[in-house]
Structures are given as structure tokens and as C-alpha cells.
Amino acid sequence: MTRQKQRGGRFRTALTLVTTLGMLAGAALTGAAPASAAAGGGERASVPVAPGVEYRYFDVAGSHGAARVHVLDVDLRDPRTSVGLLYPGKVAARSPVSALADGAGAVGGINGDFFNITETQHPGVEATGAPVGPAIAGGRVLKGAVPDGQRFGPAMPPGVTTEAVLGVGYDRRARLDSLALDGEVRTQEARLPLGGLNQYALPVGSVGAFTSDWGSVSRVRATCGTDTSRGAPCSTDTHEVTVRGGRVVASSDTPGAGPIAPGSTVLVGREAGAQELRKLSAGDWVHVKHRLVASGSRMPLRFALGGYPVLRGGAPLPGLDGITSAVRTAAGISDNGRRLLLLSLDGSPEFRAGLTIAEVARTLQEMGARDGFSLDGGGSSTLVSATSTLVARPPGADAVTVRNNPSGGIERPVPNGIGVFSRS
Numbered sequence: 001m002t003r004q005k006q007r008g009g010r011f012r013t014a015l016t017l018v019t020t021l022g023m024l025a026g027a028a029l030t031g032a033a034p035a036s037a038a039a040g041g042g043e044r045a046s047v048p049v050a051p052g053v054e055y056r057y058f059d060v061a062g063s064h065g066a067a068r069v070h071v072l073d074v075d076l077r078d079p080r081t082s083v084g085l086l087y088p089g090k091v092a093a094r095s096p097v098s099a100l101a102d103g104a105g106a107v108g109g110i111n112g113d114f115f116n117i118t119e120t121q122h123p124g125v126e127a128t129g130a131p132v133g134p135a136i137a138g139g140r141v142l143k144g145a146v147p148d149g150q151r152f153g154p155a156m157p158p159g160v161t162t163e164a165v166l167g168v169g170y171d172r173r174a175r176l177d178s179l180a181l182d183g184e185v186r187t188q189e190a191r192l193p194l195g196g197l198n199q200y201a202l203p204v205g206s207v208g209a210f211t212s213d214w215g216s217v218s219r220v221r222a223t224c225g226t227d228t229s230r231g232a233p234c235s236t237d238t239h240e241v242t243v244r245g246g247r248v249v250a251s252s253d254t255p256g257a258g259p260i261a262p263g264s265t266v267l268v269g270r271e272a273g274a275q276e277l278r279k280l281s282a283g284d285w286v287h288v289k290h291r292l293v294a295s296g297s298r299m300p301l302r303f304a305l306g307g308y309p310v311l312r313g314g315a316p317l318p319g320l321d322g323i324t325s326a327v328r329t330a331a332g333i334s335d336n337g338r339r340l341l342l343l344s345l346d347g348s349p350e351f352r353a354g355l356t357i358a359e360v361a362r363t364l365q366e367m368g369a370r371d372g373f374s375l376d377g378g379g380s381s382t383l384v385s386a387t388s389t390l391v392a393r394p395p396g397a398d399a400v401t402v403r404n405n406p407s408g409g410i411e412r413p414v415p416n417g418i419g420v421f422s423r424s
Contacts (some may be wrong), residue, residue, distance in 0.1 A: 048395065050107045050422035052078030055392045055403060057346075060363060064325040065353035068346035069363060070390045070404040072108045072420055076172050077338045080424050083168055084303045085137040086112070086417040090215030091198045094129040094413035097389040101400045106419035108392040108400065110329055110342045113306040114153035114376045115415045116200040119221065121231035126218045126257075128200040131415045133162050133306015134179040134292055139170075141292050142213050143198035144181035145306060149228035150201035153376065154324070154357065156308045157317040166331055166373040166418075167304030169297060173337030176309050176371050177297050183209065183290030185267060192276055196222070197290050203227055204235075207273035209288050210266040218257035223270040239274035241267050241286070248284045251277070305416055307331075310361040311372030322358035327351075327407050328377035329388045330360050331418065332369025341369055342418060344390035345377070347407030376414065387412050 046056040052075035059068050074083060086100040086109050087093075094115075101109040113131035132151045135142040145162040156164075163178045183194025185207055195206025202208040202222045210219055224234035242250040244264045255268050265288050269277040280286065294301065310317055310330065332341035341364065345354050355363065357374060364372035377388045389411050391400040402411060 046073070049392050049420075050081065050395075051424050052076075052081035053107060053420055053422060055108065057403070059351075060355070060359075062325060062353060062355045062359050063322075064356075066351060067353065067355045068348075068351040068404070070344050070346060071367075072110070072342040072390060072392060074340040074342065074420055075338070076168070076174065076340060077335075080422055082172070082421045083174075083340060084419050084421060085135060085305055086419040087135070087137060087142070087415060091135070091143050091213055091415070092128040092130040092200070092215040092217035094415050096411035096413055097417050098391045098400050098402055098411060100417055101391050101393075101419055104419050105421065106393075106400070107422045108342075108390075108420040109417050110331075110344050110375065110390045111387055111414045112375055112416040112418055114151065116221065117152060119224075122221070122224050122234055125221050125224055125234065128217045128221050129413075129415055130198070130200040130217075131306055134165055134181075134304060135306065135416060136167065136179075136292065136301050136304040139300065139302045141197070141290070144196055144290075144292065145179070146196070146199050146201040147203050147227040150225050150230045152230075154321065157310070157319045160308050160317075162306065164308050165301070165304040165306055166333075167301035168340075169299035170302050171299050173299070174333045174340045175297055175337050176312070176333070176373060177301070177304070178295040179292040179301075179304060180295065181290060182293045183288070185209075186287040187280060188285055189279065190276065192273070194288070194290055195273065201225055201230070202268065202270060202273075204270065205272035207267055207269045207277060209290060210260060210268060212260045212262045212264070214260060216257060216259045219255035219266065219268050220257075222268050223255060235270040235274075237271050237274050239269050239277040241277050241280050243267060243286045243288065246285055246287060248280050248282050248286055251280065251282070305418065307373050307375045309372065310357055310374050311364055311369060314365060314370045316358060316361035316365065320356075320358040320361055322356050325354045325356050325359075326377055327354040327388045328357065328360050329375040329390075330364060331373045331375060332364035332367060333371040333373075334368045341367055342390065342420070344388045344404050346404045347388060348405035351405075352407060387414060389414075
């Protein structure tokens with residue numbers, strides 16, 4: 001028996017000992033009651049959701065109290081099963097995970113990346129609801145990563161940036177990677193590096209591109225803060241131009257709002273970037289190109305979303321917070337990328353203490369994950385938050401059911417998530 005299997009066996013025994021509310025296999029996915037209402041003994045059980053997909057939950061003893069772990073176990077070796085990005089159709093938009101899953105026809109899912117939830121430090125500026133990191137849906141690039149200092153969420157481990165992603169390639173293998181934006185704005189007079197794509201924050205002095213994928217939310221937020229301070233004032237030196245058919249058709253000194261027509265690109269500049277855009281006039285030729293470049297994998301990603309790694313090669317990353325406990329969401333990768341574990345903690349009052357991020361990493365490790373990735377979750381144990389959500393469709397049902405209990409009792413709208421799909 002390998003050391004990993006021995007650890008897994010000890011962990012399963014420990015889980016059985018600490019389980020306070022077991023799972024009734026016949027009732028776990030009925031949708032008649034939330035998970036905390038299920039009664040039973042100390043047995044752990046799993047319930048099939050679809051071919052290659054199982055749902056289960058169990059309790060673990062965290063440093064701040066008992067925590068309930070809800071899991072979707074996805075076997076990517078099953079050709080009928082796949083995962084993809086759940087999102088409302090626009091980058092700057094939000095919807096509950098259950099609505100996203102049902103709208104996409106998913107049999108299950110969890111919430112995804114951290115996002116621009118508030119703008120209290122910039123009075124009068126609209127919060128965009130857009131996620132922090134890169135995003136790819138169905139092989140199509142949706143957005144790049146905001147500067148590290150502009151992110152929302154807990155501190156990342158040393159050396160990790162907002163470009164970190166969890167993705168699945170066209171080889172159907174899940175992996176952790178990093179996606180950097182590679183783009184350019186070409187005019188008759190200059191070539192400018194592209195500083196952002198459909199992002200709620202642009203690097204100081206840069207030019208960013210917004211497409212129809214962005215949505216109708218104001219683009220002003222993209223010129224607020226700095227590369228190192230999310231709360232820094234908004235820039236007073238801004239400019240934007242609209243490009244359609246390779247020609248400038250409109251310009252303004254203030255970033256605008258409203259939907260962007262398909263085939264059009266709005267370029268927003270701040271400081272030095274704004275000064276370059278002011279040189280353009282109606283009718284001038286402009287060409288914009290962009291792509292996301294993976295640092296590790298040579299396999300193109302069909303799906304990707306942001307967060308940050310907590311486990312690599314079977315070992316927790318150094319510097320993980322072992323003090324702050326919260327209701328969290330995470331994903332684990334095992335079996336050489338062929339198995340994906342989607343994890344969401346329960347936010348009901350008896351389990352609201354949650355786990356520290358170091359405990360989440362160890363939980364994924366003991367479940368057999370070699371790599372682990374933290375996604376958006378609740379705040380500290382004293383802060384009510386309802387981000388962490390896991391949904392699964394009961395066999396034979398037409399809609400998913402929320403299987404954990406989000407803190408506060410209701411789902412909070414989110415910009416994206418991981419959807420589980422079945423062709424059966």
C-alpha cells in the first residue's frame with residue numbers, strides 16, 4: 001500500500017469518527033430539504049448524480065469547530081462527463097449558481113472566482129461584479145487578470161499572482177496554470193501593449209480593451225486604484241475610443257457605459273495610455289489583437305477561471321493562512337488531471353466556523369488531490385457571507401438543488417462558477 005493510500009485510509013477513518021450527521025443515501029439528493037436537515041447515523045455515503053459524477057458530504061474537525069464538507073466528485077475519464085465555465089453571458093454580470101447551472105443545463109456546479117463586489121472606497125463608482133482572474137469559456141477568451149493589488153479576496157500565497165487559473169484542456173485533463181494577457185493596439189503611428197481585456201481594473205498608464213463580452217456596466221472602475229492599491233483614487237487623466245471595422249468611430253474623455261455592439265471594441269486609457277488615445281481621430285485605422293498565454297501547459301485550455309493554488313504536487317503551498325477560518329469553496333485535482341473534486345463548505349449556524357485555508361488544503365490532500373485551488377468563499381467566521389454554494393441535480397429532476405447551506409440562508413449572485421455537464 002502506498003503512503004498516499006495509507007494517509008487516505010487514516011483520513012477516511014477520521015472522517016467517520018467525527019461525522020455527526022450522516023447521509024441518507026435515499027434522501028441526500030431529493031431536494032426536499034437542505035443538507036443539514038438530513039438525518040441518519042454516522043455512515044458516510046455517496047449518491048450518483050450522473051455518469052461519472054457523485055455528490056457526498058462529510059464532517060471534519062477544524063481548529064475552530066466542526067465543518068461540513070460538500071463535494072462533487074467528477075470523473076473526467078467518462079466521455080459523457082465534462083466541466084465548463086458557468087457565467088451569465090457577460091463578464092460584468094452576476095447570477096446565483098443554481099440559476100447559472102440550470103440556464104446552462106449543468107447537472108451540478110460551484111461558485112468560482114473572487115470578484116469586484118463593492119466600491120465603498122470610490123463613492124459614486126459602480127461596482128462591476130466582474131471576476132478578478134482570467135476566464136475562458138468553450139475555448140473563447142473572455143477576460144484577463146487585474147493587477148495583483150486590485151484583487152478582492154484573502155492574501156495569496158507567496159509568489160502567486162492574479163493570473164493563476166484552474167483549467168481543463170482539450171485533452172480533458174484538469175490542471176493548474178497561469179494565463180498572461182498578450183495583446184497589442186496598432187495605429188498608424190504606434191504600437192501599444194494591451195494592458196487589459198474586459199477587466200474592472202487596468203494597470204496604471206495602460207490601454208485596455210472592452211468587447212461585447214463585457215456587458216453594459218460602466219467602465220469607469222477600470223481607471224480607479226493603482227497596481228498596488230485597490231482603494232487609491234480614480235485617475236483624472238482618462239480617455240476612451242470606440243473602434244468598429246478597424247476605424248475609430250467615437251471618443252470621449254470619460255469612460256462610458258452601456259452595451260458594446262458585437263464586432264466593436266472600446267479602448268480605455270489612463271494616464272500615458274489616455275494620452276496615446278487622444279492622438280486618434282474619427283476614421284483613423286486601429287487594429288487590436290489579444291490572447292491568453294499559458295505559462296505551463298502546451299495544451300490549449302477549453303475552460304479556465306481564476307482563484308489561487310493552495311496545493312501543488314501533493315503538498316500544501318508554504319505560507320497558507322492557518323488562523324482565519326471561513327466558509328470556503330475550493331477544487332482539487334487528482335489522477336493526473338482525470339478527476340476533479342469540487343468542494344464547498346456548509347454555512348449553516350452549526351458549521352459556520354468553517355476551515356482555515358491551510359485546513360482546506362489538507363482536506364483536499366487527504367481526499368487524494370495532488371493539486372488544489374481556492375475559489376471565492378465566505379468571510380471570517382464572524383462575517384456572514386453567502387458566496388460558497390454547491391448545487392447538484394437530483395436524478396430525474398429538471399433543476400438543480402442547493403446542497404450546502406450558504407451563510408445567511410440564501411445564494412449570493414456571482415460572476416462565474418464551475419459547471420458539471422453530462423450527456424446522459
